[in-house]
Amino acid sequence: MSEQDDDKREFDLRWVDGAEHKEPSARARMLAARWKDNPPGPVPFRADAEHRGRRSSGRSSWVSTVVILGCVAAVIVLLGYAHIGPY
Template sequence: MAERDDEDREFDIRWADAAELKEPSARARMLAARWKENPPEPQPFRADPEGVSRPRSGWASAAIVFGIVAVVIVLLGYSGFRAPY
């Protein structure tokens, strides 16, 4: 009989989604209370943090990677590196 009760009490996601009132999370409640007294200042979307330099362009990064690969190939060639087969 107890097993049958457990099956009847199984969580039904449709029932939970249909709830009229959904309680906000603890973090949402904390931020709402904090912002009621001291609202945050507007910020641009994905604003750059202070003191961080701008990243290199895609071409500069690609040139650095290809340069490093070329240096490794040259160093392996001069060192006499041979494949084991």
């Protein structure tokens, strides 16, 4: 094929968007077939309190932050004592 034929066959998004009928995706067809006989029940926007994971009082996030900062400080001190670097 020549380049002129390729230019004529260039994909035109306006033509595609203007299509009268758009085929649903495979997943949409599968779910429509499944729900035809057995429709899903209502699902709340947010999970109920009993289904959500339980968090402690927020203390664990501070503990993990302190542990990470402590490790970074320890590595800096150790590198300072080991004289690793361009000195």
